[in-house]
Structures are given as C-alpha cells and as structure tokens.
Amino acid sequence: MPRPVRFNLNPQKADTKDHISMVDMPDGYSGEGFFATKLSEVVGLARKNSLWPLPFATSCCGIEFMATMASHYDFARFGAERLGFSPRQCDLLMVMGTIAKKMGPIVKQVYLQMAEPRWVMAVGACASSGGIFDSYSVLQGIDQVVPVDVYVPGCPPRPEAILDGFIRIQDLVGEESLRRRNSDQYKALLQSYGIQ
Amino acid sequence: MHVTLLAIDLALVIEKLILIAVIVTVSLLVAMYETYAERKIAAFIQDRRGPNRAGPFGILQPVADGLKLFMKEEIVPNLSNKFLFILGPGLAMLTAMMTSAVIPWSSHIELFGRTIHLQIADVNIGILYIFGVVSMGVYGVMIGGWASNNKFSLLAAIRGASQIISYELAMGISLIALLMLTQSLSLKTIVQQQQDGLYYVAYQPVGFLIFLICAFAECNRTPFDLSEAESELNFGYHQEYSSMKLGFYLFAEYVNMFISSAVMATLYFGGYDIPFVNDAAFGAHYGQNMLAILQGLSLFLKVVIFIFFFMWVRWTIPRFRYDQLMRLGWKGLIPLSLLNMLITGFIVLLRQYGWHFS
Amino acid sequence: MNEHQMNEHHIKLPEGSIEKTTTTLNLGPTHPATHGVFQNILELDGERIVSAEQTVGYIHRAFEKIAERRPLYQITPLTDRLNYCSAPINNMGWHMTCEKLLGVNIPKRVDYLRIIIMELSRISDHLICNSVVGVDSGAYTGFLYVMQYRELIYEIYEEICGSRLTTNMGRIGGFERNFNSAVWEKLDKFLAEYPAVLTEFQNLFNRNRIFMERTMGTGGISAERALNYGFTGPNLRAAGVDYDVRVHSPYSSYEDFDFKVPVGRTGDNYDRFMVRNEEMWQSIDIINQAYKKIQEFKGAEAEVYHADAPEYYLPAKEDVYTKMEALIWHFKIVMGETEMTPGEVYHSVEGANGELGFYLISDGGRAPYRLHFRRPCFIYYQAYSELTKGSMLSDAVITMSSLNLIAGEMDA
Amino acid sequence: MQALTSRSKTVERKPMTIWERLYIPAIAKGMSITFGHIFKKKPTINYPEQTRPFSPVFRGLQVLNRDEEGRERCTACGLCAVACPAEAITMEAAERLPGEENLYREEKYAAKYEINMLRCIFCGLCEEACPKDAIYLSETFTAANYSRQSFIYGKKELLIPHPKLQPEAYEKAKGQRVKR
Amino acid sequence: MPINYYIFLSVALFCIGVAGVLTRRNAIIIFMCIELMLNATNLLLVAFSKMHYANMKVMNPNAGIDGQIFVFFIMVVAAAEVCVGLAIIAMLYRNTHSVDVNFLNRLKH
C-alpha cells in the first residue's frame, strides 16, 4: 500500500532548555560575567567536539552502533573517536541495548567511575524504557539507575538516529555552564540516584 | 669538536634556552597534530572522513581535545599511591621530551652576528644519550601502571616494561653496527658524514630495519602495543587516568614517535641533509640562513614520512601476542642484529686492511 | 607488638598455607573483548590461563516467558533479537516452525526468496564475526572494509521490510511484500562487488604470520569434545564434523542447491576463521543459484511471494477495505483468534552460529503453550573454559570473538 | 569422526613457507591494500548536511492518516494496540457528534491516541493491523530528545497535515518520491 | 674541586648505605643499599682518576684512565650481581612468600 505522505512534519522539537537548568543567578550579581561566559562557551565548544564515547553496548543497538562507527556514517567526524572501555577517560556513556536487572548495578558502577563532566545517552527502546521486554528480568529504562541526558528511540535506532541523538548531546554540552556540575540542582539530581 | 658543558656564556645560555623553548613547543605542536593526523590517516585508510567538524577540516580537533582534557575532573583512585600516580605521566612526558636535546635539527643559522647551531647540545655521546633516555622511558609506563592499582594496568606495565627492555638490546646492537661505520657518537658528525655520500641506510639496511622495528616497540605502537591493547587490557597502563594525566600519556606516545622518527631520519636518512642537492654549494648560493631553513624542512619532511609510516602500519596489521613478541625480540632480532654487527665489523676490518669492494 | 610476635607473624605464613600463585582477572562484563555482555573470571598464572569461569545472563530478557503471552505473529520481533546479527534467519526459522505446525505449504519461489535472505544474513553474521576477530587481534581496518558491504545487505533488508537490523521480516506463509526492483538491483551490486572485498579481507589476514600465529593452535577442540559439548555450526565444522542442518534436514528447499560444507581439522581459531570465510563464499554461490532459479519463474508464478493460506496470512489491504470476508480474516488474524493446531513441533535451521532450534508446544490457544529456543551460543559457550585452559590472555580474547558469541542469543 | 555427508570441503591450512615466516611479505601486501584505500572514494555520508534516502517502505515514526477531505481515518477499533508487541499504543474512543462529519470519517474516532515512542520498536505491525488505512510508518526516524515525557506522541504530533487546510505542508510531507 | 669534597661525599653516601643495610629487613632494600655503596665507591674512583690526571697529565695524557676503566668493570659486576641476586630473592620469595631477611636466614623450612 503506498503511503499518502512520507514524512511527518510536526515532530517534537528537542530544546535544551527543557533539560539543563542553568544555575540561578545569585542575588546581586548579574550572571556569570562576560569573561566567565566566554570561557564557558569556549569550553563548551571544545567539549562538544571531543566527546569520547564509552559504548556500553549490550545487544542489537551495539551492532547498529558499529554501523555508525563504520565508514558510511563515520562517528569520528564529530570528534567522537577513541572509543574507550575505560570509564575514566570517557565523557559520554552510551548505553545501547537491554539492561537486565543483573546488569543494572554495573551500569551504575561504570557511571560512578566516570570523571565529571559526564553525559549519558540511552540508545534504543530497551535502554530507554525496556522496549518490548516488559519482563521480570529487564530494567525498565536505565534512568532508574543513572540520570540520562538524551534518549534515542528506535529498536534499534538507525545510525542517523544515533547521530541525531549525539547532536542533541552536543547541543547540551555546548550550552552547559561551567558551574552546572557544582550546582545544587545537579547535586540533588545525583542524590536522587543515591550517588554521593 | 665538543662544547664543554660548563663554559657558561650568558648569550649562549639565552640562545640555548630559546632553542629549547622552540623545540619543546614544536614537539608539542607536532604531537598535537600527530593526534589529528592519526585520526585522519586512520580515516582515510579506512574509507572514512575523520574529524571534520571542529574548525575547517577539523583542524581544531586537537585543541578541542586538549581543552576538554584540561577541564575534566581529575580522578585519583583511592587505593593507589597518589604520588606515584601523578609521577607516572610526568615521567613519561619528561623522558619523551629529553631525547630532543641531541638531535641536530638543522645546520647553523647566522643571526645578530652569532652562529647559532640548531641543536641543543652537541655532546659527543649523542647516541648513548638517546639510548640512556630511552631506557628511562620505561618508568612512565611501569610506575603509572603499578600506581593505578588495577590488575589490567599492572599486567600492562609488566608487559610494557619487559618489551621495552628486550627491544632496547636489539636496538643497541643494531646501532653498534652503525657506529662502526660512523666512528662517532655525535649525531651532528653522523649527519655531516652523510651529506656527501650515500645515506647510511644504504650501508646498513638490515640495521635500519631492526632499528625501525625496535622503534615501533619502544613507542608502544602496533604491532607492539601490547601494553595498551584495547581489546585485551583495555588501554592498559593508563586505564585509570583521566583528564590531563591521560593527556600526558597520550602526548608522550606521540612525542616519542616524533623523536624516534627524527632519530631514524638523522641516523639513517641523512638528517637535515637535503637529498639530491649539494648543500654546501646551495648554502654558498642562497645564504646560510636560507639553507638552514630548507634543511630544517627537509628533516621535518623525513620525520613526517616516518610518522605516516608509523600510522600506516598501525592501521594495517594485527598485534603480536606476548610470547611471540618476546620470541621475535630475543630469538629473531637480537641474533640478527648480532650477525649484522659481525658482518659489518668484518667488512670494516677488511677495508681497514685495504680491501675494497669492486 | 613485641619482637616475638612479629617473628611469629612472618614465620607462620609458609608452613600451613599453600600460597596462591595465580591472579584473578575479571574480564567483563564491560570489557571490550566481551563484545556483548558476559563475564569471564580468569585465573592467571602470569599470562597463562589456569582456569576460566563464565557468567552469563547479563541481558536475560525472558524471551520464552514473553512468547507464552504473544500470538504467533508477534513473536517475530522476539526472534529478531535472538541473534541480532542475522535476524532474518531467526525470523524465517520461526515462520517455518509455525508453518510446520499449522501445515501451510510454501511455494517454491518463496522458499528461494527466503534462501536468498537467509544466506545474506549468514554472510552479514560471519562477516561481523571474522572482522571482529581481526579487531581483537589489533587490526581494525579490515573490519571497516567489510562493514561497508554489510551496509549493502542492510539496504537490501530495508527495501524488503523497511528495517535494517531487527527486521521483523517475513510472515507466516511468506513475505509481507514482493521483492521490488530496487532489491534486485542492490543484490546485483552486492553480488558483483562483494567477492572482491572478501578476497581483499582474506589477503589482509589469511597468510599474515602475525595473524596465523595468533590464531593457529589456540582455542582448539577435538571433534569428539565438540560434539559432546553440543557444538554446531561453523564451530563444529571447524573441528572437522561436516554437520550442517541445511544438508542433514533440508528446509526451505535447500535440497535444490549445490553447495559445499567447509570443514576444518583442528577446531582452532584459525580453522573457525577459515571455515567462516569459506562459508561466505558458499553463501554467495547459493545466492547466485537461487537468483537464477527465481528468474526461471514466469507469468503469475513470478509474482508469488506468499502461500495461499487465508487463515494465517493477512489479506491484501485493498481487500480489507472492500471485501467483508477479507476484513473478517484480517480481524481474526490480528486478534490471534485463528485456529491453532495443538501439538508439539521441533524445527531447526542452520543459524549463523549453529543449529537454531524452535521447540514449540501449542495447546490450541492464542499463544504458544511453551516455546523453547535451542540457542547454539548458549550451548557452546560452556566449552570456553576448556578451550582457553593453558592458553594466554590474548588467546582467550581471540577465542571469545572467534566463537561468535552473541549475547542476545545466549541469554535469551 | 566419520564423514556425515559427501559435500565436505576441507579449508586451506597450509603451513607457513619460509618466505611467509619473514613477516615482511604479508605486511607489505596488507600495507599496499590499505594504502590503496587512501585514494578510494569515501562512502561516508556527512549526516546532518547530507542524508541518505530511506527506502520507500522504511518503518519510522508513525503517522495518523487523513482522507482526501482531511477527515481523520482512525475509528479507534484498537487493532493496532492489540497487534503492538510493545504495548506502546493507547487510545480512547469517542462517538462522533453531529456536526463533526468534516473532522472524522467514521462514527467513532480516537479522542486520544498516544504512542510511546520509547517503547515502540517500529516493527510495523500496527500499520499492517489497521483495517482503515489510518496509521502507517513514515520514512523518517523519531528524533532524540531530552525527557521521557516528550516521547509520548499524541494526536497533535502524529496527524499528518490537513490536505485542504494546510496544502503546502501536505505537499511537503508527501516529499519527492524518487522513481525506482 | 678539592678532592676532599668528593671523599667526604662518597664517605657519606657509603655510610648511609651501611646504615641502610643495618636498619632494614627487606632484602630488596638491602640490596639497593649495597648498590648505593658501590656507587659511592665509583664516584670516589672517578674523582681520584681525575685527581691523578690533574697531577700527571703533562707526563701521561692518559693518566688516571685506569680508574674509570675500573668503574666500568664495577658496573659490569654490579649488573651481573643484581641479575643473580634478584633471581635469588625472587626464588626465595616464591618459596617463603617473604622478603624479610630475618626470615630468610632459615634456609631450610
């Protein structure tokens, strides 16, 4: 059956404002000041172009991630090279694939070992929400154990979708204030996951 | 000719300090762009495009990486020995940079009425000095790996240390064969000897090959990257490092590569000699300063070719297994270099007694 | 603490206890060598492995339990995610199991189409496995060369079913749509270009001494042990047993095809690598034969892409909108209320890494009463500790990747 | 083990020749292969700027269909929800009131129609199950986003542009179909 | 430099080495202290050789060179000694799981 239209024209727009709450201005100060803002921007620019991913690839999405790394899509174009399995050295935890309850603590462990600033991307239905596996053994979304910055739907997402999610992460990283990681909101967020 | 180390002359000190600063800066810059080149070459070899979003063609990529690493959180694992943990990358960087002191980067330039030799120190034990510093390079790996208090790191440290020690031997013996020909340990002299005749690679092809292989091993490059084999040991000895300490380790590897390329170019490929050109005549015609710049570029070009070769090999062949690596080192390269040394010595003797080839 | 006690403390050690001379190294679950998710706890004496203990279940997803709640056609997404590297084989295997249970006869052309798809996915699976062996031995580039051609296979899938990896391809009784011209074009392109790439890949590895020494004589197993361990597929054939489900119990008209069963001699990593390479060549051959056979269909036969089974195969959309009877069938099938034959059936296909079996018990209800997957990975992974005993750490890594362990299949 | 079939073919396993034992030839061969690739045309797609055409049957983001006059086709029969293996679809049916004939095609319609895109596995079974040609999967993937809530796509996000009221958007949504 | 300086420096280093041997129980550290003592001697030898040279260079351009040759041989011996010594320590450690010399004195166990 031919489809009457091919694309939907009103999909959700992702807006970083939904996600990062910038540090509130303290009373009496007018923001971070020019220099600090510029520094933030430059650092943001550097960070977003040098996000080293830690592929926590457990299943199908990991295979699609291989395709993303491979020549056709070339993840390295974004500076996201040097895949490391050492959490200390990576900036972006990409959880790809089903995380079973047995695996949950390990995801958290890896997250804890990462150095700040760190970001988490849940790739695929299983990592984001459990997907079709609404069963006794599967964690229904990794945001139960670690805070997630970007969700990428799809089962598995196409490489384009993974790249799209990665660009969302880059937007987020680029806009993040240097102070965010010291803010109370961020601490409260981590606290809600029992971290620190 | 040797410059006494203690003849202190203020102008000389300033000159040398500037030279050191320039060489260190250049080494770091080269190392930075080596990371970029590594990614790009890997990409081209693998039919990809490589980083192209940070700046035009991605040339700001190393800057972004560096800045990011600077701004990242420092993690010092609780259980590890903090002092050693910090010392490790520092040592790695230090030993990597120290070798550059004796390499003649070009002949001399004439500036402000002074003749400035573009070499930090022309000591008459240049090769031994390189050898000594290289043998020191193992500490960065060992201490870093041990202080991380991680079994993978420890395994990597032990692998790396034994590998570097083993390959140093073959490297040294292959150099001895070269030294029999040059009869000098000073790198400057060696370069000058090559200015007129053939490059030493023509006399010492086997020695060069052994030196090249050992250089790969000393730089921890594939196929000898056992100490940071990512599929086995998960980056090995620098696994626990984050932030700029990691940056130091990565940088040290690239600086090492740069310096060993320079050493190879100097020893076997005429150093700053411009190939197919009579340098002296050229200098007489265009002036010494012009010549020095071109010679520097010539050395640089040779170094770039070597660096490309390093990367090309890395992205082509699989790595060895630990025992195979040791077997190659001890049973392959050392006997071969000994043989090479003996044959060279024999020929040198024959020539001393007046026997000439054809 | 006085002098005496201190001496005591140091003297005590050697007399009673035998000191531990081995190191425990934990490989996984996030170690790069354990591509998916499993854990190997290795006891190392230096670099030699004294013993290995595997832990699995890190992505156990309860397939078999979920399958008991789903009508037959909704199980295809589950089988997709078993061995996700070659999802279509699983899909086809599952559909054939259902057809066997329900007694649906499949036209020859559908069989051949299925064979093309299955062999393509076998290629894509072997290709991943072999290139990952390369990656784990340190040569990353070959991996990216062949991955480009896996992308072509994915494009073919995408043209057929609209998805790349977890394809949900095929229906009980055939395919959801006929192969369009783009599929055939892309298949032509693949068949024309892939052999050269495979040759190049082999040139990079096959006779490279470093690679040969890394793989020869490591991770080997004898034919008897392999059979006892329940090895199937390329891993068993590498040990020298020419057991292949496609030959032994031909399904989907494999009996019409002429192909060889590559076998090795020692069952080591090199043999596994070579057997997989050779199987890719055989698969290309089979695809070529199937392609020829399909072109021989003429007229109405050339358009057949599903069986004539209105009870199980969804009617065409146009009919649903216009014909009452079709609408009723449509509702019945989607709601899962068609007649199910009670009974138990075991059907197996030659999956990319072994005999993939489906043991289906139906009690006539909407969903299977019990569905059990014979998952080859799960069965042969238990031999890992025997395969790696006495070898070195680096060998263990290569053995792991050359076994082609797919976590999704292993943990169900 | 005896041979089980007559079709076996032993794979090549020659011992290394002296020449091969030197490492050099194979390495040189490999390096010539990799060097050749430097000059090959790169298949890379510069993704955000360049896109690769998806196949016309690609199963991406779901879309709710309207008929030619712009009426919603969905009649809230629930077959898609039943067919969904991920149970990602929920809907609430409502009776069409008099005067709404230009909005809804049948007497019943979906007052609320939501798909949880995070659960959805894009298997296409809903499209197949729909007897009214009301839902299908478009040739685009679902965009990534920052929060879980934003993945619950309601009718607002799913409905295609109205062919009468928003003709330009409708034409755009139709896209340029490449003739194959 | 006056030779005295070198003498006293060497003596100091040597005595530190002696003190180390006496105070530590770790066989490896003791071994290292021995190396330290050897090095102190080496330094003194080189200093003396240069002293000799300073005195005699007019007569013999190679005066004092024997001292440096001697140092060279000491290094050779030290390398050989370390090689064997560490092997012994490693073996003892394997058998006794200790590097404590107070424990190592019982060669049978």
Added chain:
Amino acid sequence: MGLTNETIKERLVQKFGENVSNFETPYGMLTFEAPVQENLKVLQFLFDDQELRFQFLTDLTAVHYPNQPGREIAVVYHLHNLIDNIRIRFKVFTTVEKPDVFTATKLFSSANWMERETFDFYGVNFVGHPNLKRILNVDEMDYFPLRKEYPLEDQTRIDKDDEMFGR
C-alpha cells in the same frame, strides 16, 4: 538409512519393556517417555547402543503442566543421531513438589548449562549436577519464573505507575 522410528521403538521396548511408553510421532519425530528414575538408563542406552548411537544432545528443556497433578513438570530431551540423521524426543515427568531428575552431565558436557537453565526457569533439581545454581537470573531470585503461576512481569516492581502510560 537403516534406522527408522520403528526400529528405535523396538529396541527400546525390547530393552526397557513397560518402562518406556507413550510412543508418538508428531511431525515425524519419535517421542516417548520414561519414568523419571529411568532417565539416565535410557539416555545411556541410547548413547551406547551400537545401532542407536544417539550421541548428540540437541536440546534439553522443561515444560510446566500445572493441570496434570503428579506430572506437572516434563523434562524434554531432544537427541540426534548424526550418522543416521534421525532425531528423537524423550520426556520424563516429575512432580512440582519434588522435581528431582538425574543429571545427564556425565554423558553430555553440553547438558551442564542447559540443566542449569532449566533449574533456573523451573526449579528442576538435577541430582548429581556439579554446579547447580542459577545461570541467567540473579542469584537472589527466589522463585522459578517460567512456571505458569508466575506472571511475566516482576511483581515487586514499583515503576508500573510512573508517568509512562500504556500498560
């Protein structure tokens, strides 16, 4: 191919008599059952017999029939004779209260993990198994999830009522 379902059946009856029963051939595969104590003897006979040579354990699993009192749990073996290329299915039934079955690990190394899996899912206690503990699920799990009385979802879950709808 000399071996047929009939000959296998004859050989089995000849050896075990009344103990093997319920011979069927659904979809061409010979299926029979034996008392639970006899399972090892039957497997051993099938393995050793010069004619039968069922030396390849294709599959081992269990099925739960809550409606058959006394025979709630069936352990199903699929055996394969690779030389004659014939498969059989062999079942033993046991009770859910005391699901003790002798282990086949001595005969087939492959049975090790399959039995552990079966234990994990159904709680079948394989007597003599070298390492009978949970394999796929976490060790702390205190029920056998694939038995029919247990629901698909985890009952201790509290995330059902989050903002995610649809369940």
Added chain:
Amino acid sequence: MSVTHFLFWFLSIVAIFSAIMVVVSKNPVHSVLWLIMVFFTISGHYVLLNAQFLAIVNLIVYAGAIMVLFLFVIMLMNLNSDTEPQKNKWLKIAGVIGGGALLLVLVAALKNADTKNQIAQTGSGEIGLIHNLGIVLFRDYALPFEITSVLFLSALVGAIVIGKKE
C-alpha cells in the same frame, strides 16, 4: 662561588638527601625511585668531572636496567608499605649509630690525610671521553673485558637456572 661549585653542592645535597630517603622510605617503590635520583646526581657528578661516558653508562646500566629490574621484582611481589617488614626500634637505632660511627671514624681518619692541595679536575680533561676510554679498554684491558662477558654469561645462566620453576 662558581657555577661548578654551585652545581657540586647542589648535586651533593640532593644525593645525600635522596640516599637518606632510600633508607627511610617505607614503600619499596619509593626507595627505588629515590635511588634512581641518587644515580642521577652521581651521573651529574660524572659530567662535572667530564667523565661523560661513565655518566651515561651509569644511567643506562643503573637507572635504565638495574633499577627497572628492581622495580619489576617489587611489582611482581606486590610489595608496598603494608607488607614491609619492620625491624625493632632499638635495632634500627643501633644500625643508625653503627653507620654514623663508621662515618665518624672515616671522616676522622681522612681529615688529616694529605689531600689538601689535591684537586679533581672538573670540566676538562680528555680521559673520560669515549674515544680514549675505548682505546684503553680494548688495548690494555682486552682480557678483562672478555672475562666480563664470561661473567655475564654465567650470571645469565645462573639467573635463569635459579629463576626457573621446577
């Protein structure tokens, strides 16, 4: 104070401090590193004395090879400050006193030795250069040189035999 003097004092102080640290460090790895420091300073002294060959050989042999071996052994045994055997306090004091007494006696004995006017020539002199050393070594000391190779060989064999597991 000339630069030479300055360097001498600097190197000497560092040498003595490092040597003390070798002895007092709890952690064997620290001891090794301090010992390497001592070797560096001693090499510095050699350079001051214009014994360049010995300076570099000292580094290569001691710092580059011997200490790596030490470090290797320590790492393999996983020794750290926790496993460090401790001597009795009194024994330690006795050890220090013994060392100190030796120092005292030697200093006292050497104080009056007739060395006042003797100097060790720094900075110049050709005897420490590799060319001269080489000639003497291979001409006058050829036999001892060959014998050292035998020594090495025997050490090698010995180490392998000792280190080999049964």
